[in-house]
Amino acid sequence: MSNKGITSRSESYSQWYLDIIDRAQLAENSSVRGCMVIKPYGYAIWENIQRELDLRIKEMGVSNAYFPLFIPKSFLSKEASHVKGFAKECAIVTHYRLKETKDGMGVEVDPEAKLEDELIVRPTSETIMYDTFSRWIESWRDLPLKINQWANIVRWERRTRLFLRTTEFLWQEGHTVHESHEESKKQVIEALEMYKRFAREVLALEMYGGKKSESEKFAGAVDTYGVEALMQDGKALQFGTSHDLGQNFAKVFNIKYINKNGELEYPWQTSWGVSTRMMGAIVMSHSDDLGLVLPPIIAPIKVVIIPIYKEGNKDKVMEFVKDVESKLSTVVDRVHLDERDFVSVGFKFNEWEKKGVPVRIEIGERDLEKKMVTIVRRDTNEKEEISVNSIGNDIKIILDNIQSELLKRSQKILEEGTTQVSSYKEFKDILKGKKGFLKAYWCGSKECEDAIKYETKATNRCFSKTGKGNCIYCGKESDKEWVFAMCY
Ligand SMILES: [Zn+2]
Known part of the structure; x- marks a missing residue:
């Protein structure tokens, strides 16, 4: 536990970003260069993102599946521009065994255990999936095929930054196969629009979304569409892409199907994804100098209750606090009662503020008779007193309001920026x-x-x-x- 301060944005925007990630306990650098540890609080946010996104992916008729982490090197080189795009950032498995060193003090790579067909740790899964799809697809009856995978990805980045650019990151990648280009192009836009809706409704982020120029498109794609949000320092952050792959991969992976006229044809494909990069976008777009600010929908804790009592009246206050907690919990989920005795009230205020909990409720002895509690909104830091009688519905309205106000703020930043x-x-x-x-x-x-x-x-x-x-x-x-x- 620490109560260290946060560098202000005006002093150093990049240090402010790192401070928020540290103080809100989202993630940290690991002993593996460029690879991060996502801490429990950060991972809880990711799980909420995942759940909301997974629902929307399935609404498009897509099913989840899982493919291998390793890709034969030969697969990657089948599509010329695809390999060119990823060659410079590949991790390659060349051996499969270690042996004891001669002095018996350590281990080294066993030169005799060299892989004949070297393996790439997936930088994206088009190749391994489409090799499989070539066996799954035979006729028009097998189409459209719509698969999504939640997985980790490795791209050997030279310069890394928590969430924004890490050697290993988490993502979802959707891959679909269709009978016509018209249909696959529709899917590319449907995925793009789904990301836009998701960003607005869940992350409270406004953005631009559209086709990328030739030089910015995905390696191997006919067209790439991206979503771009504006951060508070005036820089853009791309947090999702959707690709029209045409028949490029179908041709090299020999995916063919018999169409309704009995002729053999190559199908049309798409792929689309978003990653833990979104976590960086959330930090950089909503947060302030006091710490993280979270849209309620993805907050691991939506409301924190902090009891305030002096020695001797703890029981009386806690009885009232528990009553408030149970009233609230029937209407609002993810309510947390901070019962810790070993830290001060001030410490608690500070900690939950840094962690971006949308609403804080303070309950002290003087509130007992009035049947009122003090609430503080994290987005505006405004305080108000509300009655305990209608607390569930009132807090629910406030949470909805925070969610929509954050989006409005993001829309204003985009417009003015x-x-x-x-x-x-x-x-x-x-x-x-x-x-x-x-x-x-x-x-x-x-x-x-x-x-x-x-x-x-x-x-x-x-x-x-x-x-x-x-x-x-x-x-x-x-x-x-x-x-x-x-x-x-
Ligand atoms: Zn020109």
């Missing part, structure tokens, strides 16, 4: 100052995109809309507006 720009000078000036999302026309050439990235560090995040304008870099006429930002 988006600037329509028509000159490159303005574009650069904004990136030097408040940053945020920049909506600008771009001609579609890789040269312009690369130059913008090199000169400003801003990248093309996603497509915005069709219209009429001039490329922000070369000035050529363009009918497509895009969203640019510096990103995590």
